[in-house]
Amino acid sequence: MLDAVTHEDELRIETIAANVPALVFQLQRHADGSLCCLFTSKAVRAVCDERADPEDAGWIPCISNLHPDDRDSFFSAMALSAQQLTHWNWEGRIIVPPHDEKWINLRAVPCAMPDGSIVWDGIILNITLSKQREDESVHAWFALEKLSDHIQRAREEERSKISREIHDELGGILSTLKMDLGWLDKRMDDPLLLERTQAMAQLIREALQTARRISADLRPGALDNLGLVAAMEEHAATLLGRQGISYSFTPPEQEVELDDLRATAIFRIFQESLTNIVRHAKAETADIQFSVTAEELAISIRDDGCGIIPERSQRFQSYGILGMQERAKQLGGEVIVSGTPGHGTTVRLKLPLAAPELITR
Numbered sequence: 001m002l003d004a005v006t007h008e009d010e011l012r013i014e015t016i017a018a019n020v021p022a023l024v025f026q027l028q029r030h031a032d033g034s035l036c037c038l039f040t041s042k043a044v045r046a047v048c049d050e051r052a053d054p055e056d057a058g059w060i061p062c063i064s065n066l067h068p069d070d071r072d073s074f075f076s077a078m079a080l081s082a083q084q085l086t087h088w089n090w091e092g093r094i095i096v097p098p099h100d101e102k103w104i105n106l107r108a109v110p111c112a113m114p115d116g117s118i119v120w121d122g123i124i125l126n127i128t129l130s131k132q133r134e135d136e137s138v139h140a141w142f143a144l145e146k147l148s149d150h151i152q153r154a155r156e157e158e159r160s161k162i163s164r165e166i167h168d169e170l171g172g173i174l175s176t177l178k179m180d181l182g183w184l185d186k187r188m189d190d191p192l193l194l195e196r197t198q199a200m201a202q203l204i205r206e207a208l209q210t211a212r213r214i215s216a217d218l219r220p221g222a223l224d225n226l227g228l229v230a231a232m233e234e235h236a237a238t239l240l241g242r243q244g245i246s247y248s249f250t251p252p253e254q255e256v257e258l259d260d261l262r263a264t265a266i267f268r269i270f271q272e273s274l275t276n277i278v279r280h281a282k283a284e285t286a287d288i289q290f291s292v293t294a295e296e297l298a299i300s301i302r303d304d305g306c307g308i309i310p311e312r313s314q315r316f317q318s319y320g321i322l323g324m325q326e327r328a329k330q331l332g333g334e335v336i337v338s339g340t341p342g343h344g345t346t347v348r349l350k351l352p353l354a355a356p357e358l359i360t361r
Contacts, residue, residue, distance in 0.1 A: 022123040022124060023123060024040070024041040025039060025041070025108075025121075025122055026040075027108070028117050028118070029082060029117060029119075029120075030117045031115065031116035035063070062074075062094050062106070062124060065094045065095045065096065065097075066092070066093075066095075067101065070092035070093050073090065078090075081110050082110060085111075085118075086110070087109055088107070088120055088122065089105075089106070090105070091103070091105045091106070091127070092104065102128045103126070103127045103128045103131040104124050104128075105124070106122060106125075107122055107125075108121060108122025108123075145330070148326060148330075152327070152330070153261070156219075156264055159218040159219050160219045162218055163214075163216075163219035166214055166215040166218070170211050171208065171211050171212065174208045177204050178201060178204045178208070181204065182201070185197050185201070223263065223267055227263075228256055228258060229251050229252065229290065231267055232270050233251070235270070235271060235274065236249055236286075239274050240274060240277070243278050245278070245284065245286055246286075247287070247288065248286075248288065249288045249290075250287075250288065250290060252290050252292040256292055261331075262331055265331055266297070266349065268327060269324045269328060269335060270301070270349075272320050274286075274301070275320070276320055277301075277305065280306075281306060281344070281345060282305045282306050283303035283304050283306075284304055285303065285304050286303045287300075287303075288300070288301050289302075293353075294353070295352060296350060296352055296353060297350070297351045298349065298350050298351075299349040300346060300349075301346070301348075302344060302347075303344050303345055303346075304343075305344050306344075307339040307340045307343050307344050308338070308339035308340075321337055328351060331351055332351070332352050333350050333351035333352060334350055335349050336350075
């Protein structure tokens, strides 16, 4: 009767193992380090090797055809599991004749036996397809990053072009109209006409101011003419000063020499940080620190405003903060935004100076 029950249990286990969409195995490591396979389900052929024989106790799943580059990690994971009696989790490649590779995921639970051996009960999954999709996702992400960088560069070039055209062309036309109206104004005696020409002159002055403001917003002239530090100081004076926010600006002790790509990215990050102070911080003061070493450029922008709120920062992640972080990342740097509700916000930019080229993959 006992033999009948045991046989029935074995059949049930084999049936379950055969229906599991993975290779089910039982592996033993003896005290002398030798290995033997106590059980493998019929899925061994599909998962590991079509030539494998589940009845062959001398054949050990995957070990015979491990990828050479993954053997060390396989046996290290096995040894750690045996030593600490913790789950054996491993992911790597096997060679499938003649020249194919498969990615597998092994998960097993160890059990120490009275004779000093370790027995693992586990499963092996074929994860080749998911790995391929993962690789495709990574390649797609890198492609998107390159596209984002290309769009960013194209946008900056277009902004510079439009800024120059507004400043040179439109600004020149408006200045000429203003001078022509001044010439007419001196030659008119009719009070009504004089009033009209003076009103027109005022409109032209306002249009000139608007054109200059738009041109500066698109591409600050100081960035091209005076350099990054001067452009940052000018922008802080214009934006924070206009809003009545008291601020301090500490420039770097040494001169900063940067290519246009880096200078523009740094200025845009700085510009976005100050815009956030004006729009969201409700701050009264701001402190700007700019330092440069041989290896790194660092900028810290701290305000005494309401402080960044975690829930709100998550909502803003898709806009200003993400944009700053993406610009810094493309140049090998990072932007860290931190703060406490009621105690202000700090934006820190760190950018390595050792490799001026844009990071590519």
